[in-house]
Every structure is written in C-alpha cells, then in structure tokens.
Amino acid sequence: MLTLEHVGKTYANGTVALHDFNLTVQPGTITSLVGPSGCGKSTVLRIISGLGHLSTGRLIWQDNQPLHRLAYVFQEAALMPWATVIDNVRLPLKLSGVPKRQALERVSEAIAQVGLEGFERVYPRELSGGMRMRVSIARALVTHPTILLMDEPFGALDEMTRGKLNQDLLTLQHQQQLTILFVTHSIYEAVYLAHRVVVMASQPGRVVADIAIDSPHPRDPDYRTSAQFNRYCREVSHCLSAAMGESLALAL
Amino acid sequence: MISPALKPPKTQPQWVQSLFSPDVLAPVIVGLLILIAWELGVRLTHTPPYLLPGPMLILQTLVKDWPQLFSSWLITLKIAFTALGCATVSGLLVAILFSQSKWIERSFFPYAVLLQTTPIVAVAPLIIIWLKNNTFAALVVCAWIVAFFPIVSNTVLGLNSTDPSLVNLFKLNRANRWQTLRYLRLPAGLPYFLAGLRISGGLALIGAVVAEFVAGTGGTQSGLAYQILMAGYNLQIPRMFAALVLITISGIGIFAALSALSHALLKNWHASAVRHEN
Numbered sequence: 239m240l241t242l243e244h245v246g247k248t249y250a251n252g253t254v255a256l257h258d259f260n261l262t263v264q265p266g267t268i269t270s271l272v273g274p275s276g277c278g279k280s281t282v283l284r285i286i287s288g289l290g291h292l293s294t295g296r297l298i299w300q301d302n303q304p305l306h307r308l309a310y311v312f313q314e315a316a317l318m319p320w321a322t323v324i325d326n327v328r329l330p331l332k333l334s335g336v337p338k339r340q341a342l343e344r345v346s347e348a349i350a351q352v353g354l355e356g357f358e359r360v361y362p363r364e365l366s367g368g369m370r371m372r373v374s375i376a377r378a379l380v381t382h383p384t385i386l387l388m389d390e391p392f393g394a395l396d397e398m399t400r401g402k403l404n405q406d407l408l409t410l411q412h413q414q415q416l417t418i419l420f421v422t423h424s425i426y427e428a429v430y431l432a433h434r435v436v437v438m439a440s441q442p443g444r445v446v447a448d449i450a451i452d453s454p455h456p457r458d459p460d461y462r463t464s465a466q467f468n469r470y471c472r473e474v475s476h477c478l479s480a481a482m483g484e485s486l487a488l489a490l
Numbered sequence: 491m492i493s494p495a496l497k498p499p500k501t502q503p504q505w506v507q508s509l510f511s512p513d514v515l516a517p518v519i520v521g522l523l524i525l526i527a528w529e530l531g532v533r534l535t536h537t538p539p540y541l542l543p544g545p546m547l548i549l550q551t552l553v554k555d556w557p558q559l560f561s562s563w564l565i566t567l568k569i570a571f572t573a574l575g576c577a578t579v580s581g582l583l584v585a586i587l588f589s590q591s592k593w594i595e596r597s598f599f600p601y602a603v604l605l606q607t608t609p610i611v612a613v614a615p616l617i618i619i620w621l622k623n624n625t626f627a628a629l630v631v632c633a634w635i636v637a638f639f640p641i642v643s644n645t646v647l648g649l650n651s652t653d654p655s656l657v658n659l660f661k662l663n664r665a666n667r668w669q670t671l672r673y674l675r676l677p678a679g680l681p682y683f684l685a686g687l688r689i690s691g692g693l694a695l696i697g698a699v700v701a702e703f704v705a706g707t708g709g710t711q712s713g714l715a716y717q718i719l720m721a722g723y724n725l726q727i728p729r730m731f732a733a734l735v736l737i738t739i740s741g742i743g744i745f746a747a748l749s750a751l752s753h754a755l756l757k758n759w760h761a762s763a764v765r766h767e768n
C-alpha cells in the first residue's frame with residue numbers, strides 16, 4: 239500500500255522527531271504503531287496524511303491510484319458541536335461537493351456501520367465519549383478511504399468502551415478489508431487489533447521491532463486470555479522496554 | 491451495541507411559564523419594592539418634585555407628555571439601531587477580513603483599538619461639524635464608533651478559536667478558504683460574535699444619547715437627550731426622569747432581545763445556552 243523509506247523529520251525548532259524511519263503498510267491489514275509518548279507516532283501519521291512534510295527520505299504509494307482517499311481519526315472525536323451527527327458525518331462529502339442525495343445515502347450507510355442508527359439528529363454534547371468516537375469513525379468511513387489513519391483514537395475512553403470499540407473496529411476492518419494504521423500506546427490494544435505491530439523508540443523516533451501477529455484475524459474477546467496473546471504482548475513489551483532502556487542509557 | 495443513555499428531548503417551557511419563573515419574578519418584586527419605598531420616602535419627607543419626583547409623578551408626566559417624548563424616543567432608537575446595524579455589518583466584515591490573514595490583523599487591529607479608546611464626547615463635536623448638513627448621520631457615526639469595537643474584537647477571537655483537529659480535518663479534505671469560513675470559522679465564532687453584539691447593543695444606545703447631548707439643542711432631530719436638556723433648562727425634573735425611564739427601558743429591551751436571539755441561535759449546542767441537568 240505505502241512505504242516510508244529512510245524518513246527523517248526535523249521540526250523547525252530543531253527537534254529530531256524521526257530518523258531513518260522505515261515502514262511498509264500492507265493493504266487490507268491493520269498495522270499498529272506503539273511507542274512511548276513523544277517518539278514520533280503522530281509525526282508519522284501527519285507525514286503520511288500530507289499534513290506534515292518529511293525532511294529527508296521518501297513516501298511511496300504502491301498502488302497506481304492517483305488519489306489516495308485517506309481518512310484521519312484523531313484522539314479527540316473532533317466533532318463540530320453545532321452540527322448534528324448526520325451533518326458531522328456528512329462534512330467530508332460536503333467539502334468535496336458530493337450531491338446531497340448521494341451524500342445522505344452514504345452518510346446513513348456509515349452511521350449504520352458504526353451502529354449509531356437512531357442518533358442521526360442528535361448533537362454531539364448529548365452523546366457519550368464512545369458514541370462520539372463512533373461518529374468520528376463514521377465520518378472517516380463515509381469517504382470510503384483507501385487507508386485509515388487512527389491516532390490513539392480510544393486513548394481517552396474507559397476500558398469497557400475501548401474493548402467494545404476494538405471489537406467493532408475489527409469487524410468493520412474485516413467486512414470492508416480496510417487498510418488501517420493504528421497508533422496506540424497500549425500494548426494490549428496493539429496486539430489485539432493488528433496483523434503487525436511496529437514498535438518505536440524515541441529520540442530520535444525509529445523502528446526497533448516489527449512483529450507479525452500470526453493469530454487468526456479477526457479476533458474475539460477469548461483471544462485476550464489466550465497464551466498466544468500473552469506471548470505476543472510480552473514480546474512487544476520486551477522490545478519496548480529494551481528500546482526505552484537503550485534511549486535512557488543514551489541520555490545518561 | 492450502544493449504551494442506552496439518551497433521554498427524549500426535553501419539552502421547552504412556554505414563554506408564559508417562563509414569565510413566572512424565579513428569574514423574572516425575583517427582580518420584578520425587588521423593583522416594585524424599591525419603587526414603593528421611593529414613593530413613600532418622597533411623600534413622607536415632602537421632597538419637592540424639582541429635587542426628586544416620586545415614581546407616580548414620573549408616570550403621570552410620562553403619560554401627559556407622551557406625544558413629544560414618544561417622538562423623541564423613536565428618534566433616539568432609530569439612531570441607536572441604525573448604528574448597531576452598521577456596527578454589526580462592518581464589524582463582521584472587518585473581523586472576517588482580519589481572520590483571513592495574520593498580516594492584515596496585525597496591521598489594522600491597533601486602529602480598531604484606537605476607535606475604542608477615543609472618548610466619544612471628545613470627537614462627537616468634530617463629527618457633528620463635518621456632517622453638519624446631516625445631523626442624523628453624524629449621530630449615527632458617533633454611536634457606531636462606540637458600538638463597533640466589541641463586535642470586531644469578539645468576532646476576531648471567535649473566528650480564530652477553532653478546534654485544531656477540525657482545522658486539520660478541513661485541510662485533509664482540501665476545503666477552500668470559503669468552505670473553511672462558512673462551515674468552520676463562522677459557526678465556531680458565533681457565540682463570541684453574539685456576546686459582542688450584546689455589549690454593543692447597550693453601547694449603541696449610550697453612544698446615541700451621548701452624541702445627542704453633544705449636539706445639544708441646536709439640531710433639528712431632537713431625541714431623548716434633547717428632551718432631558720430642555721427639561722433641565724426649564725426645571726421640569728419629572729419630565730427629565732420620564733425621558734430617563736424611556737432610555738432605561740430601551741437599554742433593558744435591547745439587552746433582553748439580543749440575549750433571546752443569542753439563546754435561540756445557540757440553544758442546541760453551546761454551553762452558555764444549554765440547560766444543565768444534574
């Protein structure tokens with residue numbers, strides 16, 4: 239789907255956010271990006287989305303489509319408080335000039351996909367955090383994106399809601415063969431969701447491990463208690479602490 | 491799949507009901523008590539009406555002199571509303587212009603501040619001289635100067651107080667300037683604009699009255715300030731108070747109307763207008 243080759247990113251203030259960063263995202267899979275906070279995870283997503291520019295290296299899209307419809311889900315739901323659910327979800331279509339009738343069809347489809355039927359006319363303030371995030375995901379899906387970038391989308395939610403949204407995301411990904419790059423700082427979430435977990439270290443941001451999670455996909459809640467899941471979590475955790483120990487050693 | 495946390499929409503109380511709400515009743519009762527105390531005080535101390543007329547006498551004067559007072563009232567209101575209208579339109583346009591470029595804002599905002607810090611009493615004579623063929627326009631300009639700044643500064647703040655993630659979302663969807671303004675900046679700025687408008691409403695009225703005072707008794711258009719000046723010369727103190735009452739009523743009315751407008755526009759989403767149930 240896309241490849242980042244030897245990407246480096248230095249911010250204007252001199253912060254080296256990424257150095258020799260390499261990543262390939264396979265189509266139709268979920269790739270998790272884990273790492274300590276400040277290691278450059280968001281920077282990677284911003285570069286891929288075009289919101290930020292890379293300083294060195296290359297970003298290569300492998301399919302021949304000239305336009306990559308990408309959608310971005312932020313940590314906060316980032317909804318327009320003055321607009322109803324239906325208007326929030328419709329926003330990307332409105333901005334790209336999709337005719338109203340066609341747009342509304344796709345909007346109700348997306349709203350159904352995230353399980354928010356019946357809440358079309360509701361304002362965001364009347365929704366719980368989990369439901370707001372669902373609206374945010376619907377707004378991303380409505381453009382039929384070729385790649386979905388998610389930046390710690392469930393980080394602010396409670397454990398129960400998070401688990402439920404993880405499950406629904408897996409179902410959606412499987413049904414539509416979505417390509418997802420999922421940033422999280424939760425090791426469990428990363429392993430549970432992903433086909434592949436990419437572990438990052440900070441200062442400068444780089445990949446320290448790339449672990450294929452070879453368990454059947456999509457997964458069900460039982461997987462969380464399996465030995466395999468625990469083994470993968472331990473492996474990722476080990477890589478993370480090794481990387482953090484290393485950067486700690488560098489700092490000392 | 492979804493937590494069943496939603497209640498059906500609350501039924502809005504009828505305006506009749508809200509008329510008898512504590513928010514209305516309490517200040518009305520306080521007002522009545524003060525009026526009664528005033529009336530009693532004036533009567534018991536035999537204060538002469540040319541020092542302090544009682545509320546009853548003011549009311550009688552208001553009724554007796556209604557034709558002159560009413561036409562003056564209309565003139566003052568016309569000045570205030572024209573100025574408020576001009577301030578709203580020009581304030582919005584200027585704020586939108588400022589929000590389009592940091593450079594424009596940097597370069598011109600200090601001059602908007604200048605308008606605000608200029609004492610209106612000091613410049614009103616100049617404006618009245620410059621526009622001496624058209625006193626009405628001169629008075630409107632004076633009131634506009636006072637009412638303009640709160641709208642500009644509030645709206646600029648509002649147009650710039652957009653959620654950064656939403657700004658990014660608009661960028662990702664390749665929204666153009668107009669779309670970003672129309673669908674993001676303007677709605678985000680609406681509460682701020684309305685707050686500015688509420689302040690400017692009262693200021694436009696004050697500006698109109700002050701400018702009338704400066705214009706004095708010479709002008710052909712004679713608003714409430716003219717009535718107050720004339721009544722003062724003639725020691726018709728009850729009539730002075732009657733004119734004052736009309737100004738006060740206008741001020742309260744403008745504020746109430748703009749508050750109602752604000753509430754109607756924001757009631758669905760903004761924290762300032764949403765009812766909180768705990």
Ligand SMILES: Nc1ncnc2c1ncn2[C@@H]1O[C@H](COP(=O)(O)OP(=O)(O)O)[C@@H](O)[C@H]1O
Nearest residue numbers: 249251253255274275276277278279280281282
């Ligand atoms: N706009 C910016 N200007 C300067 N430094 C930045 C900017 N954005 C992020 N950084 C820095 O770059 C590093 C990586 O940030 P980020 O990608 O947000 O990390 P993460 O998402 O993994 O927490 C951090 O050290 C952060 O302070």
Ligand SMILES: [Mg+2]
Nearest residue numbers: 279280281389
């Ligand atoms: Mg981040």
